[in-house]
Amino acid sequence: MPIARAPVAVCSWSxxxxxxxxxxxxxxxxxxxxxxxxxxxIVEKPEVWSDCVGVLTAAGIEVASGMLETVGEDYSTLDAIxxxxxxxxxxxxxxxxxxxxxxxxxxGQHGIRLVTFHAGFIPHEAGSARDRxxxxxREIAAxxxxxxxxxxxxxxxxxxEALREALEALQDESIGVNFDPANMILYGMGDPVAAxxxxxxxxxxxxxxxxxxxxVPGTWGSEVRVGTGAVDWRAFLDEVxxxxxTVRLAVEREAGDDRVGDIRAALxxxxxxx
Numbered sequence: 423m424p425i426a427r428a429p430v431a432v433c434s435w436s437x438x439x440x441x442x443x444x445x446x447x448x449x450x451x452x453x454x455x456x457x458x459x460x461x462x463x464i465v466e467k468p469e470v471w472s473d474c475v476g477v478l479t480a481a482g483i484e485v486a487s488g489m490l491e492t493v494g495e496d497y498s499t500l501d502a503i504x505x506x507x508x509x510x511x512x513x514x515x516x517x518x519x520x521x522x523x524x525x526x527x528x529x530g531q532h533g534i535r536l537v538t539f540h541a542g543f544i545p546h547e548a549g550s551a552r553d554r555x556x557x558x559x560r561e562i563a564a565x566x567x568x569x570x571x572x573x574x575x576x577x578x579x580x581x582x583e584a585l586r587e588a589l590e591a592l593q594d595e596s597i598g599v600n601f602d603p604a605n606m607i608l609y610g611m612g613d614p615v616a617a618x619x620x621x622x623x624x625x626x627x628x629x630x631x632x633x634x635x636x637x638v639p640g641t642w643g644s645e646v647r648v649g650t651g652a653v654d655w656r657a658f659l660d661e662v663x664x665x666x667x668t669v670r671l672a673v674e675r676e677a678g679d680d681r682v683g684d685i686r687a688a689l690x691x692x693x694x695x696x
Contacts, residue, residue, distance in 0.1 A: 423684065425554050427458045427484070428668075428670055429454070429455040429457070429484065429486075430454060430456070430543055430630070430670075430671045430672070431454060431456035431457050431458050431484075431486040431487070431672040431694055432449060432452050432454040432456070432457055432672065432673045432674075432685050433457070433458045433460075433476065433489070433629070433672050433673065433674040433675075434449075434457045434458065434460050434489075434671070435454075435460045435672075435676075436448065436490070436675040436676060436685065437475050437681055437682070437685075438681065440470075441470055441471075442470075442471060442473060442474040442477040442478070443456075443477060445474070445477075445478070446477060446478060446481045448681075448682060449478075449481075449483055450481070450483075450586060451682045452673075452682050452685040452686050452689065453521075453686060453689055454673070454685070454689065455482065455484060456483060456484040456485070456486040456661060457480070457483060457484070457486065457672075458480065458485075458487045458488065458489055458532070458538070458627070458672040458674075459474070459475070459486055459487070459488050459489065460484050460488075460489045460491065461488040461489060461490060461516060461528050461529065461534075461537065462490065463520065463529050463569040463585060464519075465521060465524045465525055465528060466638070473608050475532045476617060485532065486536075486672065487534065487535070487536040487537065487538065487627055487670065487672050488525070488528075488529050488534045488536070488538075488643045488668060488671065489537065489538050489539065490497050490521070490522060490537050490538070490539040490569075490573075491521075491539070492508050492509060492514070492518045492521070492522075492523045492539060492540065492542075493514040493517040493521060494506050494509070494511065494513070494514040494517070494542070495507050495508075499548065499641070499642070500568040500609070500640060500642060501516040501586075503579075504579075505574040505580075506534075507540050507541070507542040507543060507544055507579070508539070508540045508541045508542020509541060509555065509558040509559060509562065509630035510541075510551075510555055510636045515558060519558075519562075520534070520567075521563070521566055522562045523565055525537065526566045526568070526569045526571065526656025528572065529566060529570075529571045530568075530569030530570055531663055532558070533570070534571060534575040535570065535571050535572065536572055536573075536574060536598075536627060536647060537566055537571055537572075537573055537574075537594075537627055538573070538574045538575070538576060538626075538627060539575070539576065540575070540576045540579070541575040541576070541579075542553070542555065542560055542579070542586065543579045543580065544579070544580055544585070544586060544588045546580075546684045555568065556591065556592055557614075557671055559575075559592060559597070560592065560594060562596050563584065563592075563597050564595050565630055567596055572596045572598060572626065572655060573596075573598070574597070574598035574599055574600040574627060575589075575597070575598075575599055575600065576578060576600050576602055576605060576629075577578055577599060577600070577601050577605050577606060577611075577617065577621070578601050578602060578606055578608065578609040578611060579605075579609055579611070580611060580662070581611050581617075582606075582612060582616070582617035582620035583613075584619055585599065585621065585663060586589035586621055586624070589624055591605045596616065597622050597624075597625075597686075598625065598626030599615070599621050599624045600624045600626060600628075600629060600676070601614075601618065601621060601627070601628050601629065601662075602628075602629035602631055602654045603617075603628075603629075603631065603632070603658055604629070604631035604633035604645055604651065604653065604674075605629075605631070605633075606634050607633040607643050607651070607652050607653070608633045608635075608642055608643040608645065609643075610635060610636065610639070610643070614653055614658055615654060615657045615658050615661050618658065618661040618665070619663060622661075622664065622665045622666065623666060625662075625665050625667065625669055626669060627630055627669055627670050627671075627672060628662055628669055628670070628671045628672070629672055629673075629674045630648055630671050630672065630673040630674065630677070630688050630692065631645065631647070631648065631673070631674045631676075632646050632647065632649065632650060632651030632652070632653045633645045633646060633651045633652060633653070633664045634646055634651050634652055634687075635652060640653055645675075645676055645678075646677075646678075647675075647678065647684045647687055647688070648673070648684070648688035648691055649687065649688070649689060649691045650689060655691060655695060656695060659692075659695050671692065673685050673688045673690070673692075
């Protein structure tokens, strides 16, 4: 079972820590032994975060992967993230490219081999917008490859079939998928279990997150504690176990006031399904 070979990680940004020592404290409170580490704070606030990997390592916490936040993302509404997400917007591309270059160097310095991010809404139709987006994604992939890392796109903004087609069109086998079942539900993009089957050959990491679908088309669904949403975790984890590559699980929680408690609940659910 590929997902059983390594400790489950927790997404560092879920814990809203203000400095590395606080991040260590909160990771330890969850019981996790690994993190997916947000790398943007290291790039943008080195005076606070530059020694973060060393502090985590000294505490016995593994950095399983990294995360790149593109510039200017606005998740307030579906329309807002469609306009601002990923590397699609021309207005923020130069700043995102610079941040990606610096993030790739950080990943290389610390031996981080996988970095995930939101590519943005991928145009379905052939044309200049799609070509421009693909050129940018190939450029970012090359930056990270030069530092010994690969990139993976978050799921959600498009159907699994549309994402698979885009990955094939990119013609870069190093690019993978960070599969988030809750995002499929939040964006209304299909059944996560079926989507795993479609994307299995390209899945590099799994976000453990849950959600309920919206009752109002065109608006967000609701992220909820793992095990209380619409994800069928038994069926989902059984399908993930069939993924060809060994993949890491990383618990992500982006809502709620008890992040540590919610992450502990997610880890307990995973342990019960092992």
